[in-house]
Amino acid sequence: MYRRLLALGLVTLTAMPGIVIAQTLDRAAPFDFQGRYLISVSDADMLASAYVDGRLGPPEGRDALSVVPLEGHVRDLKVYETEASNSVAGPPVVVDVTPDGRYAFVVETLTQRPEGNWQKQTFADLRHGNRIQVFDLADPTQPTLVQNMEIAERPGSVSVNADGSLVAVTFDPEGAGKTTPLALIPFTEGRLGQPIYPSVPSLPLEQRLIHAEWHPTQDVLALVNETVAAVAFARVMRQGANLTLEPWGNIVQIEKAPYMARFTPDGRHVIVNNLYWGADVEGTWSEAPRGSVVSIRLEAGTQADGSPRHALVSRAMTGVSPEGLAVSPNGKYVVTTNLERSYLPYDDDRITWFSSLSFFTLDPQMGQLNHVADYAFDGILPEAAAFDASSQYLAVVSFDHFDDRMPGSSIDFWRIATDPLNPQPRLVQTRYSITVTRGAHSMVLVP
Numbered sequence: 001m002y003r004r005l006l007a008l009g010l011v012t013l014t015a016m017p018g019i020v021i022a023q024t025l026d027r028a029a030p031f032d033f034q035g036r037y038l039i040s041v042s043d044a045d046m047l048a049s050a051y052v053d054g055r056l057g058p059p060e061g062r063d064a065l066s067v068v069p070l071e072g073h074v075r076d077l078k079v080y081e082t083e084a085s086n087s088v089a090g091p092p093v094v095v096d097v098t099p100d101g102r103y104a105f106v107v108e109t110l111t112q113r114p115e116g117n118w119q120k121q122t123f124a125d126l127r128h129g130n131r132i133q134v135f136d137l138a139d140p141t142q143p144t145l146v147q148n149m150e151i152a153e154r155p156g157s158v159s160v161n162a163d164g165s166l167v168a169v170t171f172d173p174e175g176a177g178k179t180t181p182l183a184l185i186p187f188t189e190g191r192l193g194q195p196i197y198p199s200v201p202s203l204p205l206e207q208r209l210i211h212a213e214w215h216p217t218q219d220v221l222a223l224v225n226e227t228v229a230a231v232a233f234a235r236v237m238r239q240g241a242n243l244t245l246e247p248w249g250n251i252v253q254i255e256k257a258p259y260m261a262r263f264t265p266d267g268r269h270v271i272v273n274n275l276y277w278g279a280d281v282e283g284t285w286s287e288a289p290r291g292s293v294v295s296i297r298l299e300a301g302t303q304a305d306g307s308p309r310h311a312l313v314s315r316a317m318t319g320v321s322p323e324g325l326a327v328s329p330n331g332k333y334v335v336t337t338n339l340e341r342s343y344l345p346y347d348d349d350r351i352t353w354f355s356s357l358s359f360f361t362l363d364p365q366m367g368q369l370n371h372v373a374d375y376a377f378d379g380i381l382p383e384a385a386a387f388d389a390s391s392q393y394l395a396v397v398s399f400d401h402f403d404d405r406m407p408g409s410s411i412d413f414w415r416i417a418t419d420p421l422n423p424q425p426r427l428v429q430t431r432y433s434i435t436v437t438r439g440a441h442s443m444v445l446v447p
Contacts, residue, residue: 034389036446037140038068041095042437043088045113048343048381048399054122064437067140074432082143091260092383092442093157098164101446104135107155128154128175152176161214168212181209184243201247213261222261222270249308254294264331269367270296273325291322295367316369318358324384328391331364337382355382359427375427383441392416397440409440
């Protein structure tokens with residue numbers, strides 16, 4: 001056997017007096033996760049099962065912003081954290097960064113749990129938040145809170161425009177959303193200005209604007225209406241210091257319970273995930289069927305009045321409850337992170353002892369989605385994923401673990417791989433993982 005290994009160059013022989021020792025080479029599969037840093041936020045206030053039984057469970061630290069500088073090999077990565085109040089009660093879009101990566105914004109959907117006997121604390125003890133926080137990342141090893149501003153009640157998502165000058169925040173109807181569903185906040189020289197709460201075209205106040213996402217090159221917002229399962233588009237108009245929204249093209253009807261939107265890098269398409277939750281679903285969400293993703297082509301044509309016509313061009317099925325959504329920087333891949341029923345209490349017979357990823361290829365020109373496969377893995381409530389800058393690797397957050405002896409959440413790393421004889425891409429989970437504060441649910445890459 002040693003002769004065969006020697007012939008293959010896999011071992012070397014080191015001579016010592018009277019002893020011959022075989023030394024294996026330090027080999028590892030390719031792994032070059034590219035980017036400047038990953039940023040995640042953690043809601044440390046609750047167990048995932050609180051969604052079902054209401055019990056928050058034992059505390060495990062304070063809500064946190066985590067920064068992972070991407071220097072060196074992934075097995076040597078370190079995490080730097082600071083407190084940042086946030087909540088998992090909504091889509092995983094409560095953090096975003098300026099295009100230059102200098103500043104991060106975190107919205108507080110619900111406040112942190114009060115002091116007291118955790119055994120008696122329930123989800124109802126979490127109050128509506130009303131803050132947006134700004135963190136300076138000039139030194140990613142020392143993320144620093146530089147502004148803490150009050151805004152309307154119960155913000156649910158945050159997104160920064162292409163030049164970093166405007167921040168869009170949506171509000172839940174259980175909070176301010178019943179009267180003011182959206183804020184536009186100027187951002188200059190590292191400071192947020194006075195929020196402006198414009199009227200939102202074609203959105204009755206009783207409906208929920210669950211996410212507003214900026215176009216990658218224009219001051220255009222994709223507005224995801226959860227209530228009527230539709231996506232509208234609006235252009236921001238500037239008149240001095242005043243900001244208003246004007247409709248930009250038609251509204252596109254999509255599928256049940258849309259959750260968030262992501263544009264492709266060229267701005268040609270927008271991808272939306274759909275959870276198939278609702279009052280008419282058994283258990284509202286705990287027994288939901290498989291979800292879906294859809295692709296909308298922007299400016300697919302022109303309407304009679306000369307405005308752009310946007311078109312639904314493709315759909316594909318996902319796993320159950322696809323809360324997280326990521327589009328690769330090269331525009332060729334889409335991933336959803338699927339909760340399945342991993343978050344149910346351990347004594348609930350409906351629990352799935354796994355979560356999953358759904359992996360798709362995407363035609364950048366036509367917007368066609370092709371479902372490659374679903375990949376089950378050992379994790380609870382994975383709400384977010386981020387491709388690296390090379391589009392060849394993927395980071396996935398798990399809110400918690402099935403082994404309660406394991407502290408914290410994890411950011412787990414996957415690679416996109418192909419068989420040299422079969423070019424169909426597939427996802428492969430690696431052994432690389434890093435630990436962050438328990439409750440991780442939103443994540444972005446700074447390329």
